[in-house]
Amino acid sequence: xxxxxxxxxxxxxxxxxxxxxxxxxxxxxxxxxxxxxxxxxxxxxxxxxxxxxxxxxxxxxxxxxxxxxxxxxxxxxxxxxxxxxxxxxxxxxxxxxxxxxxxxxxxxxxxxxxxxxxxxxxxxxxxxxxxxxxxxxxxxxxxxxxxxxxxxxxxxxxxxxxxxxxxxxxxxxx
Amino acid sequence: xxxxxxxxxxxxxxxxxxxxxxxxxxxxxxxxxxxxxxxxxxxxxxxxxxxxxxxxxxxxxxxxxxxxxxxxxxxxxxxxxxxxxxxxxxxxxxxxxxxxxxxxxxxxxxxxxxxxxxxxxxxxxxxxxxxxxxxxxxxxxxxxxxxxxxxxxxxxxxxxxxxxxxxxxxxxxxxxxxxxxxxxxxxxxxxxxxxxxxxxxxxxxxxxxxxxxxxxxxxxxxxxxxxxxxxxxxxxxxxxxxxxxxxxxxxxxxxxxxxxxxxxxxxxxxxxxxxxxxxxxxxxxxxxxxxxxxxxxxxx
Numbered sequence: 001x002x003x004x005x006x007x008x009x010x011x012x013x014x015x016x017x018x019x020x021x022x023x024x025x026x027x028x029x030x031x032x033x034x035x036x037x038x039x040x041x042x043x044x045x046x047x048x049x050x051x052x053x054x055x056x057x058x059x060x061x062x063x064x065x066x067x068x069x070x071x072x073x074x075x076x077x078x079x080x081x082x083x084x085x086x087x088x089x090x091x092x093x094x095x096x097x098x099x100x101x102x103x104x105x106x107x108x109x110x111x112x113x114x115x116x117x118x119x120x121x122x123x124x125x126x127x128x129x130x131x132x133x134x135x136x137x138x139x140x141x142x143x144x145x146x147x148x149x150x151x152x153x154x155x156x157x158x159x160x161x162x163x164x165x166x167x168x169x170x171x172x173x174x
Numbered sequence: 175x176x177x178x179x180x181x182x183x184x185x186x187x188x189x190x191x192x193x194x195x196x197x198x199x200x201x202x203x204x205x206x207x208x209x210x211x212x213x214x215x216x217x218x219x220x221x222x223x224x225x226x227x228x229x230x231x232x233x234x235x236x237x238x239x240x241x242x243x244x245x246x247x248x249x250x251x252x253x254x255x256x257x258x259x260x261x262x263x264x265x266x267x268x269x270x271x272x273x274x275x276x277x278x279x280x281x282x283x284x285x286x287x288x289x290x291x292x293x294x295x296x297x298x299x300x301x302x303x304x305x306x307x308x309x310x311x312x313x314x315x316x317x318x319x320x321x322x323x324x325x326x327x328x329x330x331x332x333x334x335x336x337x338x339x340x341x342x343x344x345x346x347x348x349x350x351x352x353x354x355x356x357x358x359x360x361x362x363x364x365x366x367x368x369x370x371x372x373x374x375x376x377x378x379x380x381x382x383x384x385x386x387x388x389x390x391x392x393x394x395x396x397x398x399x400x401x402x403x404x405x406x407x408x409x410x411x412x413x414x415x416x417x418x419x420x421x422x423x424x425x426x427x428x429x430x431x432x433x434x435x436x437x438x439x440x441x442x443x444x445x446x447x448x449x450x451x452x453x454x455x456x457x458x459x460x461x462x463x464x465x466x467x468x469x470x471x472x473x474x
Contacts, residue, residue, distance in 0.1 A: 030230055030231045032306075033230075035231070035232060035303035041308060042308070064192070065192045065193065065196050069196045069199070073220070074220065077221050078224055078227075079307050080305045080312060080314075082204055083204065083206070084201065084202075084207065085204065087199075087200040087203065088200035088201065091197055091200060094189075095189055095190065095192075095193035098189035134204075134208050136355070137376055139308045139309060
């Protein structure tokens with residue numbers, strides 16, 4: 001991660017703790033389970049998708065495809081969705097991250113957010129197509145509101161999720 | 175860590191290949207779930223594993239509610255207690271009459287040798303949360319197969335039918351609300367006795383009475399109750415009130431919108447109804463089976 005940029009020096013980060021990755025994904029999962037209804041349902045971001053996008057973009061070869069797929073299956077059960085709906089969506093997210101992670105991380109936070117927004121909308125669109133193939137009606141354009149709030153979490157995640165990897169106050173500059 | 179290794183290192187299948195594999199797996203699952211309904215056991219197993227997580231997600235809200243309840247002032251509690259006591263008095267006097275009427279009705283049915291109405295067993299459940307799937311109208315109730323819930327049970331609240339149990343998990347069950355798209359409930363018009371079927375349209379607070387001729391005797395304000403002829407919903411629970419009737423001559427059928435009687439997406443306490451009744455055996459439809467058999471006999 002953090003490919004060296006010419007204009008800005010980057011600090012060397014500690015390796016990521018797999019337990020921390022698992023923990024953040026678990027927290028995101030519980031956040032997804034929070035009860036919501038009505039208008040809130042439309043605004044509600046898919047926390048798992050955006051946290052997954054963070055780890056997939058920063059460590060695409062660590063997470064692979066199996067973990068997103070299994071997380072998707074768990075979401076399918078939790079949401080009462082069709083088996084495979086979220087799994088397919090998150091797998092597509094993993095592919096987009098695998099193809100675009102180098103490019104995305106070269107941008108500043110705002111452009112990164114826009115990239116992530118597009119990815120999350122594609123995930124949402126895939127799920128919509130799955131449901132419409134099964135016979136559901138188009139739920140209205142507000143359906144695409146969730147990824148917008150989810151993408152807004154990206155800058156926050158970019159700042160917070162990297163904290164455990166910051167090197168301890170180094171003795172050189174003390 | 176993710177720097178490109180030189181191409182002579184083994185990297186496993188390409189992302190596209192992996193994606194194709196998992197996408198095909200997902201599509202196979204989708205097909206198995208939507209068309210064949212093979213995966214209910216797996217779903218049940220996963221749901222049990224997820225149960226503690228779901229509870230954990232609900233805990234903060236529940237704790238807040240409990241805290242709020244702790245600070246409810248006493249005068250309001252006394253007032254509420256008073257009104258509830260009055261209501262219980264009123265209801266118990268009504269119930270006494272209902273008991274007498276039920277006995278009378280059973281006797282009359284015996285005299286007419288009509289089939290007896292089944293006995294209802296009620297089970298109290300609480301709506302834990304609404305399903306967060308924007309495509310469906312479903313809620314989850316905290317009673318499951320461990321508590322004896324079976325698939326197909328009617329679910330009511332104090333003012334009428336709210337839905338039907340459509341998926342039973344060990345510790346919870348999913349209730350499809352009457353407002354879910356294409357959820358059908360056989361109903362009877364209380365005023366005229368005419369039977370029909372009311373459908374959900376996928377919107378809250380709207381039901382649709384379909385396939386009623388333009389000249390059907392339907393008025394705004396007509397009350398629709400379950401007819402009980404489906405052998406699924408017990409007869410006599412309020413379902414909806416006719417809200418608007420549009421008899422335009424351009425359509426073969428009248429457009430009839432109804433408002434659900436029960437607080438389909440309000441309230442949290444529900445009753446799961448189980449009717450014990452012995453339905454007469456379905457008449458065997460032998461005709462379509464025997465005909466081809468006969469033709470086969472003729473053939474040789």
